[in-house]
Amino acid sequence: MKHPGLAAALLVLALGPLACTGGSSAKHDEAAVCVPPAPAESHGAAPLELQVLGTLAVGTRVGFTVPANAASVTVIEQLVAGSLTVTLPGGSVVPNAATPLRIEDPSGAVVLDRTVDPVDPTQAKLFFRSTAPGTGAVTLPNSSAGLQLVSSGVPGGPWTLTVSDLAHLCTVQPGRCAAGSASAAGRYAVTVIVKPGSGAANIPAAGALDVTLNLVPAGLTPPLSAATAATDPHVQRFVQTLGTLLGQAGISLGAVRYVDVPAATAADVAGGVPVDDTTACAPLSRLFLTAPAGRQVNVFLVGSLYSPQQPGAVLLGYDGEIPGPATLSPTAQSGVIVSAADLRVPANPSGGGLSVYCGVTPSYASCGADRTAYLAAHEIGHHLGLYHPTEQHGTAFDPLVDTASCACQACASDVAQCEGASPAPASPHSMTVAECSAGGSCGGGDNLMFWVLDSRHATGLLTAEQGRVLRASPAVY
Amino acid sequence: MNVPAVAALALALALRAPASPADDAARAQVARAVDAIDRPTTAEEWRALGARAVPVLEEVVADRAGFPSRRAAALHGLAAIGGDRARARVLATARDRAEPLALRAAAIRAAPLLLHPRALRAALSPLLDDPDAAVRAVAAETLAAPASAIARRSEPRLAAP
Numbered sequence: 001m002k003h004p005g006l007a008a009a010l011l012v013l014a015l016g017p018l019a020c021t022g023g024s025s026a027k028h029d030e031a032a033v034c035v036p037p038a039p040a041e042s043h044g045a046a047p048l049e050l051q052v053l054g055t056l057a058v059g060t061r062v063g064f065t066v067p068a069n070a071a072s073v074t075v076i077e078q079l080v081a082g083s084l085t086v087t088l089p090g091g092s093v094v095p096n097a098a099t100p101l102r103i104e105d106p107s108g109a110v111v112l113d114r115t116v117d118p119v120d121p122t123q124a125k126l127f128f129r130s131t132a133p134g135t136g137a138v139t140l141p142n143s144s145a146g147l148q149l150v151s152s153g154v155p156g157g158p159w160t161l162t163v164s165d166l167a168h169l170c171t172v173q174p175g176r177c178a179a180g181s182a183s184a185a186g187r188y189a190v191t192v193i194v195k196p197g198s199g200a201a202n203i204p205a206a207g208a209l210d211v212t213l214n215l216v217p218a219g220l221t222p223p224l225s226a227a228t229a230a231t232d233p234h235v236q237r238f239v240q241t242l243g244t245l246l247g248q249a250g251i252s253l254g255a256v257r258y259v260d261v262p263a264a265t266a267a268d269v270a271g272g273v274p275v276d277d278t279t280a281c282a283p284l285s286r287l288f289l290t291a292p293a294g295r296q297v298n299v300f301l302v303g304s305l306y307s308p309q310q311p312g313a314v315l316l317g318y319d320g321e322i323p324g325p326a327t328l329s330p331t332a333q334s335g336v337i338v339s340a341a342d343l344r345v346p347a348n349p350s351g352g353g354l355s356v357y358c359g360v361t362p363s364y365a366s367c368g369a370d371r372t373a374y375l376a377a378h379e380i381g382h383h384l385g386l387y388h389p390t391e392q393h394g395t396a397f398d399p400l401v402d403t404a405s406c407a408c409q410a411c412a413s414d415v416a417q418c419e420g421a422s423p424a425p426a427s428p429h430s431m432t433v434a435e436c437s438a439g440g441s442c443g444g445g446d447n448l449m450f451w452v453l454d455s456r457h458a459t460g461l462l463t464a465e466q467g468r469v470l471r472a473s474p475a476v477y
Numbered sequence: 478m479n480v481p482a483v484a485a486l487a488l489a490l491a492l493r494a495p496a497s498p499a500d501d502a503a504r505a506q507v508a509r510a511v512d513a514i515d516r517p518t519t520a521e522e523w524r525a526l527g528a529r530a531v532p533v534l535e536e537v538v539a540d541r542a543g544f545p546s547r548r549a550a551a552l553h554g555l556a557a558i559g560g561d562r563a564r565a566r567v568l569a570t571a572r573d574r575a576e577p578l579a580l581r582a583a584a585i586r587a588a589p590l591l592l593h594p595r596a597l598r599a600a601l602s603p604l605l606d607d608p609d610a611a612v613r614a615v616a617a618e619t620l621a622a623p624a625s626a627i628a629r630r631s632e633p634r635l636a637a638p
Binding site: 218219220221267270271272303304306307310311312313314315316317318319339341342345346368371375378379382392413425426427430431432433434435451452453454455 | 615
């Protein structure tokens, strides 16, 4: 468009009727949230043990205490002051991910060292690969080595951590950032959450998870709202299947609540949620900041998700960060977003209704409620600490030994197209479920956390180690 | 045997031919791309699949009983690969009030891949009067994107203004 004024006029004309739903309050809300949100408080009640370490500058080394026989320890940093982005040497701008620079256990052993990228993630006592800005969380255990470390309980006694973010890491390792991006100006509110152990293995063999479904009524036709969700057969099938999937990890679905996203924010995202912009002003952050408080996972069911950087590209789900800031809300990462576009397929099943059509066991190929539940369970898995067993290009893997992996060089149909091949392919090969269901050293296509949902192979499988990581989350009680 | 008969026989044989390994590979790659959960398939990745993916993508988009999210992703694939048929399909979907919002929104957002900014304005402006407020908003956002950004993101062969 050559005339910005014309573009603006078009926008105003088109949004005119929308403004009626938000009016001046929408503008007020926007002004209110267009600064980094104030740090949220934890809503985890006893027996979780909360240690509020205060607002600390990056580089500060601080102590905390872990009682004997704990199941897990979670460290959460929330931005108080500092940058949300960092520029890399190549010029790309990435989120200024917040996480401690270093964590040491009572023996002085290093559990996390951000200056060292682990060669084998499964051997990292604490694994970190999040890219979310503002709020950062890590939970021990989240790797095979971490699970081994806490097999007799998280080592009890005095621990230390060094507050940090990516900009601060770049003051330690200048080559990681572009000149001028390194900064020691960040200040973070730091909270430690200790989950007490139970039973011989400390990590409970079973648990429960509360879920709040945050609904955007205008995103679907007919509208999906809190008023009707409890009696909507598609939503109820979704809840049933979500329970089945989580049940594979020994987690039962606890309280399920239905909440409508506030009208002004809902109107903003009725046509879809853009996921590229994670700044405080963006619709994504504004949506997460509506998350109700409580010890739960907030699932936002929206009409669609899209990537403005890739015009026309859609996503099926999105997690604020891995893991999410369990029990803290609202933050700009307080929950997961799932496309509900398929929820009502089929809209009017004949011959016995939805339960007959969808069957006794989940049908991800034909039942939209089951498919949507699978997506929600996948994103909840991220929120509770799980990574993709094999990432898209088959060159990065999760930190767990018992999840099958699927390396491009071993499993791809055409290894010449693998990322890193010479000559470099125009577009690196993406691993398919078929390739990763071939058996032998090519597996994981049936895992809930595989990066693609292929209804022919998907079973929603979760391994024993994945189950332990999930149940170690402070969100699970 | 006359020429039309030969042609008809060839066509019949082609239609009855079992799927080739190449077809199967294209189908697997399309399935992977439309079912990616939280990693958007990029235009470059779609283009890497090439023309062999087009019939599979058209099949997915045309299936009105199918999942809207898969159809939306396939629509993006068609737009990224490009061509007159893709352009017609994308614009028809954007205008079709019987289609789900998620699909129409994806079509509107994919249109800049296929149309020069002036042609884009002509194609999407009518949607500013659509009865669905969300469709109006998506169309307005797409039209309001700077022309330079649209051109930068688009493939070289755009429809003439």
